Amino acid sequence: MHLLKDRGFIHRTPSEITPPAVYHSRREWMQRAAALGLAPWAASGAFAQAGIPRPGKLAPLPGAKSAVAGALVMDKPTAYADVTSYNNFYEFGTDKASPAHYAGTLKTRPWTVSVEGEVKRPKVYDLEELLKLAPMEERIYRLRCVEGWSMVVPWVGYSLAELIKRVEPTGNAKFVQFTTLADKAQMPGLRASVLDWPYTEGLRLDEAMHPLALLGFGLYGEVLPNQNGAPVRMVLPWKYGFKSAKSIVKIRFVEKQPVSSWERAGPDEYGFYSNVNPQVDHPRWSQATERRIGEGEGGFSSLFTKRRPTQMFNGYEAQVGQLYAGMDLKKYF
Numbered sequence: 231m232h233l234l235k236d237r238g239f240i241h242r243t244p245s246e247i248t249p250p251a252v253y254h255s256r257r258e259w260m261q262r263a264a265a266l267g268l269a270p271w272a273a274s275g276a277f278a279q280a281g282i283p284r285p286g287k288l289a290p291l292p293g294a295k296s297a298v299a300g301a302l303v304m305d306k307p308t309a310y311a312d313v314t315s316y317n318n319f320y321e322f323g324t325d326k327a328s329p330a331h332y333a334g335t336l337k338t339r340p341w342t343v344s345v346e347g348e349v350k351r352p353k354v355y356d357l358e359e360l361l362k363l364a365p366m367e368e369r370i371y372r373l374r375c376v377e378g379w380s381m382v383v384p385w386v387g388y389s390l391a392e393l394i395k396r397v398e399p400t401g402n403a404k405f406v407q408f409t410t411l412a413d414k415a416q417m418p419g420l421r422a423s424v425l426d427w428p429y430t431e432g433l434r435l436d437e438a439m440h441p442l443a444l445l446g447f448g449l450y451g452e453v454l455p456n457q458n459g460a461p462v463r464m465v466l467p468w469k470y471g472f473k474s475a476k477s478i479v480k481i482r483f484v485e486k487q488p489v490s491s492w493e494r495a496g497p498d499e500y501g502f503y504s505n506v507n508p509q510v511d512h513p514r515w516s517q518a519t520e521r522r523i524g525e526g527e528g529g530f531s532s533l534f535t536k537r538r539p540t541q542m543f544n545g546y547e548a549q550v551g552q553l554y555a556g557m558d559l560k561k562y563f
């Protein structure tokens with residue numbers, strides 16, 4: 231913790247985090263869905279088919295329903311308004327509302343992602359090429375933030391494995407490192423030294439190859455809003471949210487386990503694996519339960535809504551548990 235404190239910043243304890251406003255749009259949406267006889271947790275694609283429009287704020291990016299095991303959870307999706315206004319994207323400030331306010335300055339075209347390191351076919355991909363690389367799928371994932379809140383988001387993208395297969399990792403590639411854009415002209419949050427910029431994250435190669443590891447380009451049937459990591463980000467539903475780097479410009483294959491930004495800032499608090507685990511608490515708070523954003527209509531959500539139990543690997547144990555067979559998860563947290 232020492233290090234984060236030295237930087238004049240400390241990750242707030244969950245009780246200090248402001249709850250998001252409760253939006254009427256969600257209630258209306260649920261009512262319309264009910265009137266149409268749709269299950270409330272139906273995917274946004276199903277809503278579109280039933281004539282309920284996508285948010286209509288950004289360019290459409292449809293995805294076919296994913297056939298990947300575990301890719302479509304049955305939980306109700308969190309309202310678009312909440313998903314796009316309650317964000318962690320420290321490059322645009324540390325308050326939950328800052329990314330929605332300030333990420334308008336992010337320029338997402340032209341955009342390239344350099345795929346490099348221990349691969350036979352390194353390549354600087356243009357975004358347009360990445361968009362066409364594999365068929366877009368809709369995936370409804372739970373997102374569990376290390377701070378103790380969660381959301382359910384209908385993402386659009388394809389498995390990162392699709393890209394990895396094409397660049398052909400060498401025998402030396404054991405880990406993958408992701409790097410976010412760091413441009414002071416576009417990102418006002420870089421003036422604060424909360425983290426070492428650029429934001430970096432890492433995965434073991436077999437984790438990165440898992441079909442649930444998503445390269446995300448959109449949500450709710452549209453391209454990603456800037457505050458959610460436009461134009462391309464990672465989405466790792468079984469890990470704490472900070473593992474899913476936003477606005478990625480580099481994917482590097484390496485032999486040694488990379489040190490991620492959060493791990494460097496607070497090694498006792500943020501481990502390399504950071505798999506969601508209700509039995510391994512954060513040193514300063516329990517991880518046993520979580521608050522689902524948008525739950526508890528009526529404005530009393532933070533204080534009086536029952537927290538829900540957090541699930542092992544965020545509920546994806548059947549799909550990803552084997553990746554960690556035999557590992558001491560208290561040690562490799």
Ligand SMILES: Nc1nc2c(c(=O)[nH]1)N[C@H]1C(S)=C(S)[C@@H](COP(=O)(O)O)O[C@H]1N2
Nearest residue numbers: 317318319320375410429471472474475476
């Ligand atoms: N580059 C970058 N990526 C980031 C973050 C960040 O601050 N910078 N925050 C992480 C955290 S803590 C979470 S919980 C998720 C939030 O994603 P969302 O805003 O789309 O819900 O993004 C992750 N990716």
Ligand SMILES: [Mo]
Nearest residue numbers: 375376471472
């Ligand atoms: Mo987070």
